[in-house]
Amino acid sequence: MIAIMIREFRTYFQTPVGYVFMGLFLLVAGFFFTFGNLLNNSSYFTSFLGNILFLYLFAVPLLTMRLLSEERRQRTDQLLLTSPITVVDIVLGKFLAAMLVFLVTLLVTALYAVVVGVFGDLAVWQTVGGYIGFILLGSSFISLGVLVSAVSENQVSAAFFTFFALLFIWFLNLVRTVAPVDPTSSTIFAAAIVLGLAGFFYANTRSWIASAVVVLLGAATIVALHLVHPRIFDGLIPDVLGWFSLLDRYDGFTLGLLKLQEVVFYLSFTSIFLFVTVRMVEKRRWA
């Protein structure tokens, strides 16, 4: 794992990717700091972190596009997978390398906080909270990028799809506020989830019976719940979308609130995406 991480970290700076990432990130961050804090005489540092959140949209695809797709394209995955290391080592090593580049870059922006601290009043704990949230959010996005990279054939498509996945997460909040909450559409949504689940079962087991059982069980559950409590599905769509809303959860951190549940959410999101990545890489060997 460490060997993979070190190699990957060095590759970032042996190819232009690392420099482009750092340059882009720090250029835009510097711009926002100069105009938001310095010229405005504002010592409100967490607003700076909030302002540069959108950078993830461009920076994460850049950071993660190569990670696994390039191994496969260059066929170096044959070396990794036939060596006495596990897929977990490979995926974690790659993820940590991307995190390391991200953290080093972020460390530079800590200088801005020092500038604010020297020349103004820096809300220290609020800033620390902001950074923790920022890093946790970053790890979630990077794990998503790692997964996309694992299922992409080349780095261009990996970057492209990561960008759109992130964009989708960005718009999730908007969708959530306009999503229908009435019982009919909520029930249809619940049915759609059941069908999706059945489709997933079929894709994995190729068994019509197993999928049919899922459909029947799901339908029975929906009907039963509906009979027990007719309005139980109200607001289901925004609620489900809310589970995936990474950005909403960041708001607390900018206020300096460090809520355990949000921390656990981000860490779970990261772990689940990395776990799925490991499964995808392993599954490929059975294809």
Place this chain on the structure above:
Amino acid sequence: MIEVRNLTKRYGPHVAVDDVSFQVNKGEVVGFLGPNGAGKSTTMNILTGYLSATAGDVYVDGTNILEEPEAVKRRMGYLPESPPIYGEMTVREYLQFVCRIKKVPRNEVKDRIEQGLHRVGIAEVFNRLVGNLSKGYRQRVGLAQALMGNPDILILDEPTAGLDPKQIIEIRDLIRSLGADYTVILSSHILPEVSEICPRVMIINDGQIVADGDPTTLAGELFDASQVVITAVADEPTTRSAVSGLNGISRIEVLPASESGTTEMLIESEKNHDLRREIFEAFSRKSVPLIGLRVKNATLEEIFLELTSGVRGADVTEADA
């Protein structure tokens, strides 16, 4: 040492490896021979744990590769069809990385790399970027990679593909020298290569092993003198009349002559009826100069072509059994 039992690999409806079983003993050098797409690479990818088989098992000294992948992978060095190299690293950095993922103890890394460099002859490019090396050197770096983990089994997939003739000879010599210390399985679609390096050859076609043995025995077993090609310095009717008196000829076909003033003819006899001696005597009786007389399919090359193009597949299985 390596035991493969009923190995099958399907890609959807396509069967890449079809119920293959074989054993390789310690110290053997075995060549997989077959046309492209015969299932050589797939078999090797399963042996090394890169792919999983649809059915069947691979054992190395009784250890199943699926049950203890790390233990088995430690004992194997693999050079895939395209060497798994990172272009942006130097040879030094690359081999150091390989040592780390092959779990080479830290204090041995230096020696291991040193030995590998000299064994495959890449010491002079040690500090160059792998991406800037020629195909021949890349192949050697790939080979050095396979040696790094100090394995006892080497699996080399088309180690000479894409090299120029001089490099091919060098790599062949190298592999022959490795054969003294390792159990080697290599694949190729070039017959002379395999018959030259490997004391044992397995001919693979359509995912099945169609022949298995040492190259000379294989050629002997599959030798069939029922088709003879002759070249005579005479016109066609004279040549025909010379052979007309012979018994057991089932077919005569005139081939395009390669020299002017000669006639080339394919004479087919009943199975396993060797006509060569009688043909020679018939021509000498008529004083027709016979300047060429050879058995078609005498070379392993031709046997291999026939085997893998399926023309005589059924016969071979019998001969092999």
